[in-house]
Amino acid sequence: MNSALAIALMVVTKLIEYAPRVVQTLNDLRPFATAVFTEIKGSGPTEQEQADLDAQIDVLYERAIKPLPPPQPGDPDYVKDK
Amino acid sequence: MNRIVIVLLGVTLASCANIPALDPSGRSVLEGGKSFVAPITNPLVTKKSEFNIVNNSFGGALAVFVNFRDACADRLLPPACRTAVQKTVPYLRKAQGTRNAARFFVKKYPKLDARNVVEAFRDAVNDFKVIQMEQGIQ
Numbered sequence: 001m002n003s004a005l006a007i008a009l010m011v012v013t014k015l016i017e018y019a020p021r022v023v024q025t026l027n028d029l030r031p032f033a034t035a036v037f038t039e040i041k042g043s044g045p046t047e048q049e050q051a052d053l054d055a056q057i058d059v060l061y062e063r064a065i066k067p068l069p070p071p072q073p074g075d076p077d078y079v080k081d082k
Numbered sequence: 083m084n085r086i087v088i089v090l091l092g093v094t095l096a097s098c099a100n101i102p103a104l105d106p107s108g109r110s111v112l113e114g115g116k117s118f119v120a121p122i123t124n125p126l127v128t129k130k131s132e133f134n135i136v137n138n139s140f141g142g143a144l145a146v147f148v149n150f151r152d153a154c155a156d157r158l159l160p161p162a163c164r165t166a167v168q169k170t171v172p173y174l175r176k177a178q179g180t181r182n183a184a185r186f187f188v189k190k191y192p193k194l195d196a197r198n199v200v201e202a203f204r205d206a207v208n209d210f211k212v213i214q215m216e217q218g219i220q
Contacts, residue, residue, distance in 0.1 A: 018158070025145065028145035028148065032142035033142055035134070036139055039135050050134060060141065060145055061178050063152070064174055065175065068164055076165050077164055
């Protein structure tokens with residue numbers, strides 16, 4: 001009984017931990033998916049909407065190329081000081 | 083005889099010269115207008131919409147990658163995610179480079195054939211998506 005409770009608690013904890021990330025990813029992804037869909041349908045976003053998406057891509061790119069924090073013991077790229 | 087040939091060749095070549103359009107501001111009948119002498123858009127030119135499709139598809143892939151990277155940086159994911167991020171970034175840089183080139187070209191020369199630059203951008207985005215899938219970035 002206790003172990004079942006522990007597993008349930010772990011699942012809930014993980015859900016709370018990951019859910020905001022998943023929601024954030026979907027929120028970031030949605031405008032691009034909508035734009036591709038409307039473009040294929042023939043209407044497409046307006047010039048202003050496309051300019052906003054372009055700016056959004058530039059912001060995302062700057063975030064994406066930021067270096068990761070320094071590695072810690074256990075990380076694959078961690079190099080032990082001699 | 084030679085002179086005649088040269089004159090004929092000259093006349094033939096002259097016909098290839100870039101003659102300005104007779105009605106540059108008019109709209110051709112082929113595009114729903116009334117003018118018979120107005121220029122038309124080259125139908126082979128890659129439309130801006132094709133660039134936008136690749137561009138926005140890149141944006142979607144980038145959004146997924148950025149959230150994966152942030153989760154990795156916050157140590158929400160197993161340490162192996164660092165390798166995945168580091169392996170993917172060079173492909174991302176290449177995709178952004180080709181995007182900038184294509185964007186510049188499409189904006190500066192809206193009536194020229196942009197297929198080459200858009201194709202290069204599309205290939206780079208596809209490579210970026212493939213490495214993302216290989217590295218389990220979803």
